[in-house]
Amino acid sequence: MEGFSNHPFTGDFRIEADQICVDYNGRVALYDASLRLRAGCICGLVGMNGAGKSTFIRALMGFVRPSRGIVRINGMPLRQAQREQAVAYVPQNEGIDCSFPVSVWDVVMMGRYGSMNLMRVPRESDRRAVLDALERVELLEFRNNPIGSLSGGQRKRTFLARAIAQRASVLLLDEPFTGVDVRTEKLMADLFLQFRQQGRSILISTHDLTHVRDFCDFVVLINKTVLAYGETSKVFTKENLTMTFGGMPPDLLSGVSHSEDLEA
Amino acid sequence: MTEFLVVVRPGELLLDPLSHEFMRRALLVSSMVGAVCGLLSCYMTLKGWALMGDAVSHAVMPGVVVAYALGIPFAVGAFVFGVGSVALIGFVKQKSRVKEDTVIGLVFTGFFALGLVLVSKIKSNIDLMHILFGSPLGISISDLQQTLLISLIVVFILLVFRRDLLLYCFDATHARSIGINTGFLHYLLLSVLSLAAVAGLQTVGIILVVAMLITPGATAYLLTDRFDRMTFLAVSSSIFSSILGVYISYWTDIETGGSIVLVQTIVFLIAFLFAPRYGILNSRHSLTS
Ligand SMILES: Nc1ncnc2c1ncn2[C@@H]1O[C@H](COP(=O)(O)OP(=O)(O)OP(=O)(O)O)[C@@H](O)[C@H]1O
Ligand SMILES: [Mg+2]
Numbered sequence: 001m002e003g004f005s006n007h008p009f010t011g012d013f014r015i016e017a018d019q020i021c022v023d024y025n026g027r028v029a030l031y032d033a034s035l036r037l038r039a040g041c042i043c044g045l046v047g048m049n050g051a052g053k054s055t056f057i058r059a060l061m062g063f064v065r066p067s068r069g070i071v072r073i074n075g076m077p078l079r080q081a082q083r084e085q086a087v088a089y090v091p092q093n094e095g096i097d098c099s100f101p102v103s104v105w106d107v108v109m110m111g112r113y114g115s116m117n118l119m120r121v122p123r124e125s126d127r128r129a130v131l132d133a134l135e136r137v138e139l140l141e142f143r144n145n146p147i148g149s150l151s152g153g154q155r156k157r158t159f160l161a162r163a164i165a166q167r168a169s170v171l172l173l174d175e176p177f178t179g180v181d182v183r184t185e186k187l188m189a190d191l192f193l194q195f196r197q198q199g200r201s202i203l204i205s206t207h208d209l210t211h212v213r214d215f216c217d218f219v220v221l222i223n224k225t226v227l228a229y230g231e232t233s234k235v236f237t238k239e240n241l242t243m244t245f246g247g248m249p250p251d252l253l254s255g256v257s258h259s260e261d262l263e264a
Numbered sequence: 265m266t267e268f269l270v271v272v273r274p275g276e277l278l279l280d281p282l283s284h285e286f287m288r289r290a291l292l293v294s295s296m297v298g299a300v301c302g303l304l305s306c307y308m309t310l311k312g313w314a315l316m317g318d319a320v321s322h323a324v325m326p327g328v329v330v331a332y333a334l335g336i337p338f339a340v341g342a343f344v345f346g347v348g349s350v351a352l353i354g355f356v357k358q359k360s361r362v363k364e365d366t367v368i369g370l371v372f373t374g375f376f377a378l379g380l381v382l383v384s385k386i387k388s389n390i391d392l393m394h395i396l397f398g399s400p401l402g403i404s405i406s407d408l409q410q411t412l413l414i415s416l417i418v419v420f421i422l423l424v425f426r427r428d429l430l431l432y433c434f435d436a437t438h439a440r441s442i443g444i445n446t447g448f449l450h451y452l453l454l455s456v457l458s459l460a461a462v463a464g465l466q467t468v469g470i471i472l473v474v475a476m477l478i479t480p481g482a483t484a485y486l487l488t489d490r491f492d493r494m495t496f497l498a499v500s501s502s503i504f505s506s507i508l509g510v511y512i513s514y515w516t517d518i519e520t521g522g523s524i525v526l527v528q529t530i531v532f533l534i535a536f537l538f539a540p541r542y543g544i545l546n547s548r549h550s551l552t553s
Contacts, residue, residue: 062440084443085443096434101491102491103489119424146489
């Protein structure tokens with residue numbers, strides 16, 4: 001496959017977030033959240049419901065205005081990074097109208113708009129990127145189906161394909177594994193490992209702790225703020241998880257993660 | 265309708281009216297406006313902006329009155345008031361706890377009332393009925409030129425930005441995340457809406473212009489799952505309804521705006537009943553089989 005647009009960047013980090021604070025109408029959802037992610041790594045974002053995972057990712061995309069703190073992607077200010085297609089985002093819920101008259105192909109092509117001319121006329125390279133992305137999520141046979149005719153999981157894969165087609169060097173994925181079958185889960189995990197090899201960085205929020213153990217190099221534990229951040233082997237401990245999930249017994253947590261030993 | 269045409273020698277019936285200058289003008293302006301509103305109606309229905317369309321089309325009224333009184337092109341006045349009303353809606357919604365649809369209803373009726381008051385107070389040769397109900401059969405040459413110019417501008421903008429506007433209607437979050445300026449698209453669509461409302465005012469008048477801005481889109485939406493096909497169907501059904509409406513108005517001496525919109529509504533009803541996949545008669549069939 002072709003490489004992604006490998007943006008030169010001045011800093012050492014794909015993602016730099018410094019002391020982000022977000023409040024919704026005065027109610028604090030996130031405070032002092034900082035994160036630095038180097039090129040070529042996968043980072044898991046773990047926390048309870050309402051811990052602020054989606055809020056953090058939305059703040060990284062500039063969709064909620066932080067009351068404090070700055071975000072840089074590839075060393076660039078956020079807007080510039082977005083204009084240069086450095087960052088792709090898949091929200092937890094797309095919140096789209098499913099009866100919209102667009103096909104799977106059209107939706108994935110929307111990932112390419114940022115790299116096209118003003119009229120958004122697709123070139124050969126755009127078509128190849130869309131084709132490649134559809135192949136990767138195994139939706140090629142559905143390419144002409146209207147988006148409304150897909151199942152929930154297929155729709156989720158379509159939006160992942162759109163992010164893949166964008167060929168960004170930073171991917172922010174908000175719970176990409178919810179509602180997809182095991183086969184797709186495996187497929188996506190392999191895909192993410194490939195992306196890591198290519199030097200892209202991925203931030204994934206998830207509730208499935210086995211994923212974190214299996215393929216995340218780093219993990220961020222959050223509950224309104226970053227409780228712990230670092231290499232998975234060091235940070236992903238029973239004690240830290242207990243703290244993150246508010247005093248739940250560790251054995252219950254390790255039961256959730258289906259693992260014999262979390263510190264392995 | 266086709267039976268009607270066949271029985272009474274179609275050639276004469278269609279060609280005779282063309283010998284009149286006013287009919288040629290009316291057909292030209294109606295089909296152009298039909299095309300423009302038909303194209304825009306796709307975005308209006310998909311974005312769910314029917315009420316917004318109604319609001320803007322009513323809010324241009326004082327603008328048209330002021331423009332005629334000052335002797336400037338009516339499109340300018342209409343545009344200012346159309347965009348102004350939208351800005352005001354946004355402002356009131358942001359600064360108060362009143363819900364959006366309430367604010368929209370409040371602002372547009374306010375503007376419309378202002379227009380009515382202005383018409384009765386400002387001494388000019390404006391015909392209120394002309395603004396309210398349109399009169400393509402009596403359109404002046406300068407109004408015709410302005411309407412054609414507006415139509416061309418709107419079509420040009422919609423063609424250049426069609427993909428961006430589609431993305432904006434479909435998924436504004438994604439549009440923002442790839443660096444597209446959605447605020448610009450929002451106001452672009454509203455500006456185009458104001459312009460189209462002014463154009464539509466010439467054929468069906470302020471009261472009915474919202475029909476031009478949603479019915480063709482709704483009809484096409486029942487017929488297809490592809491956006492490109494939807495725009496094609498909306499534009500062609502809109503042009504067809506406009507032309508047929510003008511003819512019917514000429515043959516039977518009924519109100520032109522009403523006749524155009526009525527034809528559009530009938531076309532919608534036909535799609536509603538018989539559309540291949542989404543028509544109610546066919547969906548019932550697929551349920552039982
Ligand atoms: N649009 C909003 N307006 C007001 N409050 C919000 C909004 N979105 C989130 N919140 C609040 O902010 C907090 C964090 O929410 P967030 O969606 O970031 O949680 P999360 O970690 O993604 O949870 P989940 O695991 O359920 O997806 C919650 O307390 C929530 O009630
Ligand atoms: Mg969430």
